Amino acid sequence: MGYKVVVAGATGNVGREMLNILAERGFPVDEIAVLASRKSLGTEVTFGETTLKTKDLDTFDFTGWDIALFAVGSTATKKYAPIAASQGCVVIDNSSLYRYDPDVPLIVPECNADAVMGYTKKNIIANPNCSTAQMVVALKPLHDRAKIKRVVVSTYQSVSGSGKEAMEELWDQTKAVYNPTDDVPAKVYTKEIAFNVIPHIDVFMEDGSTKEEWKMVAETKKIVDPAIKVTATCVRVPVFVGHSESINIEFEEFLDEDEARDILREAPGIMVIDKREDGGYVTPKECVGDFATFISRIRQDSTIDNGLNLWCVSDNLRKGAALNAVQIAEVLGQKALKKG
Numbered sequence: 582m583g584y585k586v587v588v589a590g591a592t593g594n595v596g597r598e599m600l601n602i603l604a605e606r607g608f609p610v611d612e613i614a615v616l617a618s619r620k621s622l623g624t625e626v627t628f629g630e631t632t633l634k635t636k637d638l639d640t641f642d643f644t645g646w647d648i649a650l651f652a653v654g655s656t657a658t659k660k661y662a663p664i665a666a667s668q669g670c671v672v673i674d675n676s677s678l679y680r681y682d683p684d685v686p687l688i689v690p691e692c693n694a695d696a697v698m699g700y701t702k703k704n705i706i707a708n709p710n711c712s713t714a715q716m717v718v719a720l721k722p723l724h725d726r727a728k729i730k731r732v733v734v735s736t737y738q739s740v741s742g743s744g745k746e747a748m749e750e751l752w753d754q755t756k757a758v759y760n761p762t763d764d765v766p767a768k769v770y771t772k773e774i775a776f777n778v779i780p781h782i783d784v785f786m787e788d789g790s791t792k793e794e795w796k797m798v799a800e801t802k803k804i805v806d807p808a809i810k811v812t813a814t815c816v817r818v819p820v821f822v823g824h825s826e827s828i829n830i831e832f833e834e835f836l837d838e839d840e841a842r843d844i845l846r847e848a849p850g851i852m853v854i855d856k857r858e859d860g861g862y863v864t865p866k867e868c869v870g871d872f873a874t875f876i877s878r879i880r881q882d883s884t885i886d887n888g889l890n891l892w893c894v895s896d897n898l899r900k901g902a903a904l905n906a907v908q909i910a911e912v913l914g915q916k917a918l919k920k921g
């Protein structure tokens with residue numbers, strides 16, 4: 582006996598990865614429905630060996646469906662997630678809409694799987710921001726061992742985080758560098774992204790940080806520990822898929838780099854590739870399509886008493902979005918929606 586699963590936003594980057602990962606992980610699906618907006622109606626998507634035609638999210642009846650993975654953005658989530666939830670379908674939402682709602686659990690299974698039981702309040706579970714998800718997978722095991730006081734993180738985020746149009750923009754601008762006649766003005770981003778980096782993701786806040794940076798602070802506190810101080814600088818880089826992060830951590834007590842490396846090696850969801858030699862570390866190109874959060878460059882930060890630096894890379898469409906959502910569905914099935 583399996584589940585009746587809906588994927589809403591099935592034609593987008595994340596929606597397509599959700600379908601791929603449901604199939605790759607053999608999630609027990611008895612029946613699946615793929616939904617899209619009216620403009621994408623009828624678009625074909627693949628689920629394992631099956632090709633499915635998308636149905637209209639606007640008219641879909643969620644009654645009798647067990648779990649709905651939502652990858653439709655906050656505006657559509659605001660309209661349709663409450664409908665799905667009221668019709669008895671548990672929504673796992675990838676947008677930021679419900680992440681900060683005290684009545685909605687924000688889950689990274691490697692960190693706070695038990696909190697999934699809070700879904701009963703609104704029948705909704707929130708998926709974290711991609712840049713948060715990969716970071717907290719690394720922070721949690723270290724926090725359990727040596728209590729983290731403060732995190733300083735700089736991100737190098739790929740353009741797939743902005744969607745398919747941004748990937749096309751990077752591709753077109755890159756080609757245009759070699760064919761100057763093809764002028765490709767910046768559309769998705771405020772400045773050219775090809776051979777450039779942009780220190781601006783999402784909107785600017787009052788204090789000069791961006792909402793992407795605020796998300797990393799707020800979500801780390803909700804998922805791991807509200808006492809942890811986090812400061813982030815989120816940067817867009819000309820990479821198609823794969824977010825990278827330079828993470829500096831200050832602990833309450835000293836944690837030796839070798840012990841930290843051993844802890845991370847044993848931690849769920851993490852692959853440590855850390856050799857102090859050419860190529861002894863992970864780059865975004867190598868993480869694409871993988872489930873793991875890769876950790877490299879683990880080393881003491883000798884400028885403070887209890888400091889550690891590390892490099893963190895993960896496929897932002899997978900652990901950063903679709904994989905984490907499917908893992909939440911797996912935990913939900915194990916803990917709450919048991920099928921005979």
Ligand code: 2RA
Nearest residue numbers: 710711712738742743
């Ligand atoms: C980004 N984290 O990378 C945001 C949303 N996916 O653009």
